[in-house]
Amino acid sequence: MSGKTVNLTPQERTFQRFALGQRWEHAILLLSSLVLILTGLPQKYRDLSISQDLLSTPERIMLIRQIHHVAAIILGLQVLYHLGRILYMMSRRKLPGDLLPTVQDLRDARDMILYLLFLRDEKPKFGRYNFEQKVTYWAVFFGFAIMGISGLIVWFPVQATQFLPGGVVPAAKLAHSTESVVMVIFILIWHIYHVHIERMNWSIFTGRLSEKEMRLFHEKEYERLTGKVGEKK
Amino acid sequence: MRPRIVHRQVLAMGLIGLLAALFGLASLQSPVQAKDPAQETEKYCLSCHGDSSLEMTLPSGETLSLYIGEDALHASVHSGVGIECEACHNDISEYPHPAITYQTVRELSLSYYQTCEKCHSTNYEKTLDSMHAQAALDGNENAPVCTDCHGAHDVRPPDQPRSMISETCRQCHTEIVDTYRQSVHGAALMQDENPDVPVCTDCHGVHSIQDPRTNQFRVDEPEMCAGCHADAELMGKYDLSADVYEIYKRSWHGVDVSVYKARWPTIWHDSAICSDCHGVHNIRTTDDPESMVNANNLLATCQQCHPDAGPNWTDAWTGHNKISFERTPFLYYTDKFYGSFTHFTLWACAIYVALQIIRATVDRVRSNRS
Numbered sequence: 289m290s291g292k293t294v295n296l297t298p299q300e301r302t303f304q305r306f307a308l309g310q311r312w313e314h315a316i317l318l319l320s321s322l323v324l325i326l327t328g329l330p331q332k333y334r335d336l337s338i339s340q341d342l343l344s345t346p347e348r349i350m351l352i353r354q355i356h357h358v359a360a361i362i363l364g365l366q367v368l369y370h371l372g373r374i375l376y377m378m379s380r381r382k383l384p385g386d387l388l389p390t391v392q393d394l395r396d397a398r399d400m401i402l403y404l405l406f407l408r409d410e411k412p413k414f415g416r417y418n419f420e421q422k423v424t425y426w427a428v429f430f431g432f433a434i435m436g437i438s439g440l441i442v443w444f445p446v447q448a449t450q451f452l453p454g455g456v457v458p459a460a461k462l463a464h465s466t467e468s469v470v471m472v473i474f475i476l477i478w479h480i481y482h483v484h485i486e487r488m489n490w491s492i493f494t495g496r497l498s499e500k501e502m503r504l505f506h507e508k509e510y511e512r513l514t515g516k517v518g519e520k521k
Numbered sequence: 522m523r524p525r526i527v528h529r530q531v532l533a534m535g536l537i538g539l540l541a542a543l544f545g546l547a548s549l550q551s552p553v554q555a556k557d558p559a560q561e562t563e564k565y566c567l568s569c570h571g572d573s574s575l576e577m578t579l580p581s582g583e584t585l586s587l588y589i590g591e592d593a594l595h596a597s598v599h600s601g602v603g604i605e606c607e608a609c610h611n612d613i614s615e616y617p618h619p620a621i622t623y624q625t626v627r628e629l630s631l632s633y634y635q636t637c638e639k640c641h642s643t644n645y646e647k648t649l650d651s652m653h654a655q656a657a658l659d660g661n662e663n664a665p666v667c668t669d670c671h672g673a674h675d676v677r678p679p680d681q682p683r684s685m686i687s688e689t690c691r692q693c694h695t696e697i698v699d700t701y702r703q704s705v706h707g708a709a710l711m712q713d714e715n716p717d718v719p720v721c722t723d724c725h726g727v728h729s730i731q732d733p734r735t736n737q738f739r740v741d742e743p744e745m746c747a748g749c750h751a752d753a754e755l756m757g758k759y760d761l762s763a764d765v766y767e768i769y770k771r772s773w774h775g776v777d778v779s780v781y782k783a784r785w786p787t788i789w790h791d792s793a794i795c796s797d798c799h800g801v802h803n804i805r806t807t808d809d810p811e812s813m814v815n816a817n818n819l820l821a822t823c824q825q826c827h828p829d830a831g832p833n834w835t836d837a838w839t840g841h842n843k844i845s846f847e848r849t850p851f852l853y854y855t856d857k858f859y860g861s862f863t864h865f866t867l868w869a870c871a872i873y874v875a876l877q878i879i880r881a882t883v884d885r886v887r888s889n890r891s
Contacts, residue, residue, distance in 0.1 A: 334776050334779070334780050335776075335779065340780060340783060340784055343780065343784075344784065345785070346781075346785065346788060346790070349780075401873075401876075403880065404873075404876035404877060404879075404880045405876070406880070406883075445834075445837060446827055446829045446830050446831070446834065447829075449830070449831055449833040449834045449836075449837055450831050450833070452833065453833055453836055453851070454833040454834050454835060454836025454837035454838070455836045455837065455849055455850060455851035455852060456837075456851050457837035458837060458839050458849065458851070458852045459849075459851035459852045459854075459855040461773075462852060462855050462856060462859070463855050463859070466855075466859040466863060467859075469863070470859070470862065470863050470866050470867075473866065473867050473870065474866055474870055477867075477870040477871055477874055478870045478873075478874065481874045481877070481878075485878075486877065486881070
């Protein structure tokens with residue numbers, strides 16, 4: 289990346305970042321979300337001729353809705369698995385809690401913004417998950433909550449109004465439709481930049497980070513794991 | 522002196538010419554003043570046909586009255602402009618007349634109305650595409666022809682007064698017109714000849730009346746109603762919202778219909794159009810207890826398509842109203858939330874990432890220099 293050559297020793301040390309189960313969770317989430325976006329947006333923007341080309345027959349509309357529902361069920365099951373696993377680990381007092389927002393994250397965010405505005409020379413040192421990654425996790429967490437609940441309401445409006453006021457149906461429709469776009473924009477700008485452009489971060493698929501990446505981006509975690517002081521650059 | 526005299530002569534001749542031209546124009550503009558011989562024809566024919574007892578028996582046994590009321594004839598649009606008997610009765614030019622070959626009265630009508638085409642060819646051809654013509658083709662000899670709606674000897678402007686149109690259609694479509702007259706549109710027409718409410722022909726067309734039960738008619742219907750109901754000036758007169766169509770188009774039903782309209786106008790769709798909820802000929806105001814969309818009847822109307830819907834269901838329908846705290850609080854807060862949240866997310870992400878790109882680029886340039 290930079291002009292300096294980096295000495296890559298053949299057996300460069302790597303660090304475990306994501307367990308196999310977490311990598312599978314991400315893969316399922318990624319694929320089902322992609323299907324949901326691709327089948328959802330043409331339904332939202334049905335006036336566009338490109339959508340109408342895709343939804344070229346009434347049967348296609350039914351088909352695309354079915355695909356959307358199947359993908360929603362898969363993603364829903366994945367989310368339930370994720371929540372179930374959190375509860376299971378909490379019950380065994382084994383939930384790491386690395387992803388919980390802390391006051392340190394606010395300080396990190398402040399320092400990072402100062403750094404970006406050239407008011408600080410150094411980036412703040414981050415732990416296992418930096419505040420950017422926590423923002424990603426929680427934005428998706430609450431985004432899915434909204435999408436899931438509003439999606440179920442617009443999927444089963446008659447059943448939903450058996451116990452909910454009718455006014456939630458158009459509200460759910462608006463929320464489902466708008467939140468989806470907010471999430472797509474968020475992922476496209478925020479997530480894609482941080483994992484593809486800032487650096488190519490494959491760890492969600494390989495499960496591991498190199499020593500150099502650990503030193504550069506998760507210095508505190510690196511120090512905690514190795515006892516060494518991470519060297520910048 | 523001489524040139525001046527010449528000028529005067531030229532001027533006088535020019536003036537005379539101008540007057541003559543004006544006179545000619547004036548006479549051209551008023552063919553109403555028919556030539557005398559033609560006017561004579563009418564008088565001539567009425568000398569026999571003015572007798573109210575004049576009649577003959579057709580081979581079918583029907584009695585054909587041959588009486589033409591002079592007043593009715595003179596009140597017709599044709600008589601006034603000099604179009605007389607022989608214009609339509611072009612097979613009769615002398616007395617005694619050639620023998621009548623028609624078996625029935627209807628047969629006679631079906632033959633004579635065809636002469637309308639001579640002058641009114643555009644409208645005549647339109648009728649050939651109508652569902653009335655289709656009914657005739659299918660063997661219904663009572664399917665209406667020109668004279669059934671316009672009259673024969675007493676042709677008058679069909680919309681004077683405007684309620685006359687519904688009267689004309691009522692001759693055959695009695696029940697529908699009676700229902701229509703109870704509706705908000707029909708009642709206004711009958712009570713004060715309202716010039717704005719739709720009469721039969723506004724929705725069904727005039728000469729090329731189409732079958733209103735087709736998929737095409739169904740998919741076109743919302744736009745037809747919007748012709749008046751999206752007209753802010755017209756709706757303002759009656760204190761009605763002109764936003765109903767725009768809001769409908771964005772609703773579930775409306776979006777469905779717009780896709781069908783754009784892509785498959787000939788395929789039947791079940792998404793609700795205006796008349797499914799408001800009724801067709803029986804449209805009433807929403808506060809009328811008999812209206813299909815009156816608060817007390819709304820659930821039953823929804824249940825036509827959503828049979829399992831419960832009492833909360835009707836609140837799911839925003840009723841063509843703009844988002845407001847009073848009517849749709851859930852929608853109002855959701856809209857308010859996303860109104861700011863969407864922009865906040867977009868800008869926060871974009872600015873933060875842009876700053877990162879700038880800082881990373883500057884750092885790289887600096888480290889390359891050092």
